[in-house]
Amino acid sequence: MEKIYNYIEKHSTHPSEALQWIVRQTHIRTNHARMLSGNIQGQLIRMIVQTTGASRILELGTFTGYSAVCLASGLPENGHLDTLELNDELEDLIMEGLERAGVSGKVTLHIGDCRQTLQKLRSMSGDPVKEEMLYDIVYMDANKREYCEYYDLVFDMVRPGGLILADNVLWDGKVCQDPMPQDKQTLGIARFNDMVSSDPRVESVILPLRDGLNIIRKKR
Numbered sequence: 086m087e088k089i090y091n092y093i094e095k096h097s098t099h100p101s102e103a104l105q106w107i108v109r110q111t112h113i114r115t116n117h118a119r120m121l122s123g124n125i126q127g128q129l130i131r132m133i134v135q136t137t138g139a140s141r142i143l144e145l146g147t148f149t150g151y152s153a154v155c156l157a158s159g160l161p162e163n164g165h166l167d168t169l170e171l172n173d174e175l176e177d178l179i180m181e182g183l184e185r186a187g188v189s190g191k192v193t194l195h196i197g198d199c200r201q202t203l204q205k206l207r208s209m210s211g212d213p214v215k216e217e218m219l220y221d222i223v224y225m226d227a228n229k230r231e232y233c234e235y236y237d238l239v240f241d242m243v244r245p246g247g248l249i250l251a252d253n254v255l256w257d258g259k260v261c262q263d264p265m266p267q268d269k270q271t272l273g274i275a276r277f278n279d280m281v282s283s284d285p286r287v288e289s290v291i292l293p294l295r296d297g298l299n300i301i302r303k304k305r
């Protein structure tokens with residue numbers, strides 16, 4: 086598997102200087118480098134942004150800014166990313182990474198619990214949400230226990246035809262173990278996958294990429 090992964094890395098677009106800097110800093114300054122989306126998923130989400138022509142993106146769970154840089158790099162000049170992170174200790178690192186990548190002008194970092202930030206953004210967007218405030222893409226990568234809540238909160242903020250990309254939906258294979266582990270994260274992800282696959286308002290496909298990426302498209 087490692088051999089195949091190395092081959093894929095070698096034959097895919099390589100990460101920019103700024104992304105390599107974020108990876109190094111994440112190893113030096115945090116104990117959670119495994120939370121990074123990584124180059125292959127990073128290139129994929131950047132390409133999804135570019136090929137769909139997305140101009141408004143929402144990210145839940147910035148961590149050190151790796152996926153934020155990938156998403157923002159795919160946006161047009163007038164595009165915008167709102168990225169939401171709980172841990173205020175990461176703010177300086179995130180901002181420096183965005184600067185180095187030359188995308189800071191397209192990104193707003195919101196520090197705080199994303200459920201509260203979402204309610205705030207939602208109340209600023211009108212009821213129903215004004216068309217120009219709808220998101221083309223939501224990248225969901227915060228607390229796995231809260232995915233169902235996030236889905237309910239963001240659904241009306243996504244335009245018809247827009248995408249919700251949910252990361253880590255295979256949760257290291259635990260969601261299909263028999264018996265399934267009963268920890269809160271595994272239960273949260275399993276409940277989320279069931280919720281999405283039985284929601285008639287969307288179509289979805291889980292890619293077995295890294296820890297599983299659910300691509301969910303809101304029907305028109």
Ligand SMILES: C[S@@+](CC[C@H](N)C(=O)[O-])C[C@H]1O[C@@H](n2cnc3c(N)ncnc32)[C@H](O)[C@@H]1O
Nearest residue numbers: 120122146148151152170171198199226227228
């Ligand atoms: C898996 S990491 C995100 C990785 C990032 N998307 C990347 O690819 O580099 C999850 C992040 O979500 C944040 N988080 C967890 N619960 C949150 C919440 N309720 N609101 C906002 N952020 C949250 C954590 O602090 C952590 O930084």
